[in-house]
Amino acid sequence: MDFWEGAFLGPWWIQSDYQDRSHVGFHLLLGFIAGTSAILALFTKPLHFLLPLPTLLYLLMGLLFLFALPFFAARYPSRPLPIKILILLAYGLQYFCAWAFPVKLLFERGGGQSGDLLGTFGEVGNTLLDRLAEFFSYLGGITATLASVVFSALTVGVALLAFLLLLIYLPLLYFYLIKRLQRMIDYFVIRRFYPERIQF
Numbered sequence: 001m002d003f004w005e006g007a008f009l010g011p012w013w014i015q016s017d018y019q020d021r022s023h024v025g026f027h028l029l030l031g032f033i034a035g036t037s038a039i040l041a042l043f044t045k046p047l048h049f050l051l052p053l054p055t056l057l058y059l060l061m062g063l064l065f066l067f068a069l070p071f072f073a074a075r076y077p078s079r080p081l082p083i084k085i086l087i088l089l090a091y092g093l094q095y096f097c098a099w100a101f102p103v104k105l106l107f108e109r110g111g112g113q114s115g116d117l118l119g120t121f122g123e124v125g126n127t128l129l130d131r132l133a134e135f136f137s138y139l140g141g142i143t144a145t146l147a148s149v150v151f152s153a154l155t156v157g158v159a160l161l162a163f164l165l166l167l168i169y170l171p172l173l174y175f176y177l178i179k180r181l182q183r184m185i186d187y188f189v190i191r192r193f194y195p196e197r198i199q200f
Contacts, residue, residue, distance in 0.1 A: 001084070005076075008091035012186055013073040027172055034175070035167035038103045051104045058101040065094035066182060070189040098178050099171070 006018020041051065051058075072087050079087070 001088070004088050004091075008088055009073045009076060010183055010186060012183075012190055013070075013076055028168060030175070031168035031170075031172040034099055034171035038099070038171070039167070041103050042107050051100050053100075055101065055104045055108060058097045058104065062094060062097035062101060065090060065097065066185060069094065069182075070186050071193075073186070074189070074194055095175060095178065098175070102174075 002016055003018060005014045006016030007023075009016075011019055069087070069090060072090070076084060076087055
């Protein structure tokens with residue numbers, strides 16, 4: 001539990017070595033799962049059962065957790081284990097709401113017509129391949145074909161790499177901003193209600 005305590009509560013509420021260790025693998029996995037599940041929820045619809053509530057409710061729940069959880073975190077060290085687990089689960093639910101709100105909002109704005117977007121991507125890809133073929137046509141014959149295939153493969157590879165990086169790091173940046181906002185609220189709560197916890 002030390003890992004989750006350090007990740008969710010932060011150094012002001014609990015003594016943990018979370019800040020002293022590198023968690024690159026966990027963060028990359030978290031970003032990949034969050035990004036992939038967002039894509040699945042937006043386009044292929046298998047995760048819609050996870051988002052049964054109205055969009056605005058996810059926002060309101062996220063804000064409620066954001067402002068209420070510091071008061072539970074302040075009492076976390078003295079609580080029994082079952083209560084500690086519930087508090088940690090509440091933090092997890094907070095981040096779920098933070099993920100669910102933009103995903104469902106984007107789905108509603110797009111009308112759920114993912115096929116049109118995927119079709120647009122396909123048209124862009126075909127247009128790019130045609131332009132490459134025209135560009136290398138001056139080489140003539142088999143040379144033009146090989147050059148077109150090689151550059152097409154390189155272009156697709158770079159595009160896939162860029163997509164993968166965006167898929168991972170965009171959710172991580174979003175969660176990082178949520179976490180920074182949580183730490184700012186934590187600090188305000190500490191200054192206002194628990195000044196004895198300030199160590200500087």
